[in-house]
Amino acid sequence: MDATNITSPIQQNKKLIGFFAVASTIFAVVVVLGLLLTMLGNFVIEGVPGLSWDFITQAPRNNNQEGGIFPAIYGTTLLVLTMTMLGVPIGTITAIYLNEYANPNSFFSRLILFAVNSLAGVPSIVFGLFGVGFFIQFFGAGLDSLFNPSKVIWGQPAIIWASATLAVLTLPVVIISVNEALRSVPVSLREASLALGATKFQTIWKIVLPNSLTGILTGSILAIGRGAGEVAPIIFVGAVYSMPGLPNKLNDQFMHLGYHLFVLSTQSPNVEKTIPIQFATTLVLLLLTFVLSLTAIIIRSRLTKQLQG
Amino acid sequence: MNKTSLLVKKENRWFETTIEFVIKSVASLSIILIFLIFLFVFRESFSLFQSKNSTVSTQVYSAPKVYNPESGTLKVKEALKKESSKTSITVWDTFFDSVWQPVGDNPKYGVLPLLIGTLKVTLIALLIGAPLGILAAICTSFFISAKWRNIIKPAIELLASMPSVVIGFFCLIIIASLTKDLFGLDLRLNALVGGIGLAIAIIPIIFTITDDALQTVPKTLREASLALGATEWQTAFKVMLPAATPGVFSAVLLGFGRAFGETMIALMATGNAALISMNPAGSVRTLAATIGAEMGEVIWGSDHYGILFLLGSILFLISFGINIVLEFYIKTRLLQKIQGKVG
């Protein structure tokens, strides 16, 4: 019997199931992309009118209900830069160890990878508690009791502790992405260098690292994007809703875009009135985090294309 | 000719040795950090375990402070002595109660409503997010051209970098009104709105991991199935998806972990009332949101403070447990499954 010429009811049924199966997956993609576009569209449409030069360069006025958000932009930027300086070196060195020194099957390197994965899964609020328990109560207060027992200088919420907390939070992002970059450096280059009588560290320093700079950059950018958007870990480690002036010492507190948005939209006395400011703040925060992530995604896809072809 | 160059003249490479030691030490920081996180989060809740006998707990923190984020100041609270004598009944008496009411003359620290609330929102998030993420991954893996895949995949990954406070804000302003009108709900903020927000947060995670898992299934399997006369959709759903089950399972598990511990979305979109109910349109208060909302106002060193750190320890242990399951169960299963099918 030639089945292709006869469309039996069973086959028609199957065709129908097939159609719905494929349609459901396309539907899922459309819903997800639709969500993304709705969000972005909304933020752009509602946020752009609130944006102005004054908005991003002025301090807030009238209990944050008017004026700009410059202190929050400044605080967020300072926060992620300090975070990068603390976290990226540690993450890069860890990735170098995993990729260049460790035997990948050894218990120690598997333990490190397990720890990195675990770190990536810890809820961000727990990092905030860690910031309080370790950096402020243990480390900061410890410094105080050692050097100036009578005063509280380090044992309080501050931008340095918030940065350190975020550095721990973004450590897995850096490690995983630098590791990827190191792996993409061909083994033959390392061998050629070693065969010329270079030591292991000379090879890493002069050949491997220069060839994975893009990867390290991508890792840093991803970490910054992630760190700039995190609010939960910093609520009680140093972020404030308003403060006079800008932070200029490591133990100052700071204003933060995300925290600003959170308080404005949930806890301010007149939520309705500040909605344009909320949208504009969202847009600025998104520009900061999204543009960074987008850059990282593009660099990374270029990198993988280079590797494949 | 330099015949002098005999090899037995090992240079003392102290620099190499030192640098390797330093690198190894820095690399072990990740392991140390995981320990420290648990240790120091749990340590802050120690006072709870001592307060049964006396009020020693308060002496551990010689200068309990209250941290007020609104004014950004730090005060030494004199009234603490009164506070501690009051709570000497111990917090454990109310720990398994159904009421969470940490402030007031007679504080109640029942975690049950928080736990149930968290599970409820997480379940809603998974019911929405898991099918969408998995189906989208199937679509981009099998049913569309490489050109579209190269657009859609980064777009969904971009969604992953959306800060949770922004998703929370979106739910608060847009989704809340939308669902209220659509289903005629009484409350703007409720478990459903929070669940949708968390779903937005976990869809990219589930999508990416499912996609990875589908990509690691050997191509030969797909070709074999197609060669036997199966259609594309039959191959995708009946051959490839089952072959990637462990990967899909780990995707859902990681999504669960993320939703369970997410703070800002839950804080902004769920309404934050600590009620026990099965109504998806009811307001809930999650564990993480409780910490986020109350840490700012709590007296540092008090029972309430300790309880919040205990909740944090619970969140940590759950996420750590999920990672152990992934590491020791699923990874081996995934390997076995793929290798078993090929071999």
Added chain:
Amino acid sequence: MAKQINQIKVKASDFCVYYGAKQALKDISMDILEKQVTALIGPSGCGKSTFLRSINRMNDLIPSAKFQGKIIIDETDVFNPSVDVVQLRRQVGMVFQKSTPFPKSIYDNIAYGLQLNQRISRSDLDDIVEQSLKGAALWEEVKNRLNDSALGLSGGQQQRLCIARAIAVNPEIVLMDEPCSALDPISTAKVEELITELKSKYTIILVTHNMQQAARVSDYTAFFYMGNLIEFDKTRTIFTEPNKKETEDYITGRFG
């Protein structure tokens, strides 16, 4: 070829290599003479590359590799624990199958090995770079673009650059691991010519799967098969009247 007595430069005695439980080389004993080209031939997987990479201990990079027996350069066993691997590799240059120029300028590629552990004045460096490039018959082609990226060179030029880079540090032995397998016939001819010239200054050990190449450029040939050294003799002897049946079968193309 004028009869002359060369000293033994590299001497292997009962040398074995294991990768985990698998034995890759079995009791290799051979004497490699100074300032001669010695070719190692045999089917893939026969152990010829393993042997080559043992001479400058590049196989140390494979965690599961274990070694037994000796490889003696001049009077020193390279596996002697007091041997400094980095020193060893400075004296034993190596050229790989795939050309591996560093993504740096042509000049910096040559200078890399020189600057690793000493400070050299710019004028000395210029001299050595020029000498090395001339030694590798590449000078005329690149002298006007020394600061261009080495990645812009053709495959054959890249391979000669790698040879120049290897001889810049003034090694005594140069190991070549199938240096022409990725090159076109014209580039191959150039590299082969170069090998013959380099012989006056360096001891060259060449792994090749191309028997004509071994016949053309080498003075001695060793035939490896399944981890054993089957036969080792003057190249002419190996190709005209081999002692062993396996050797004859291989060079006449009956297997491999």
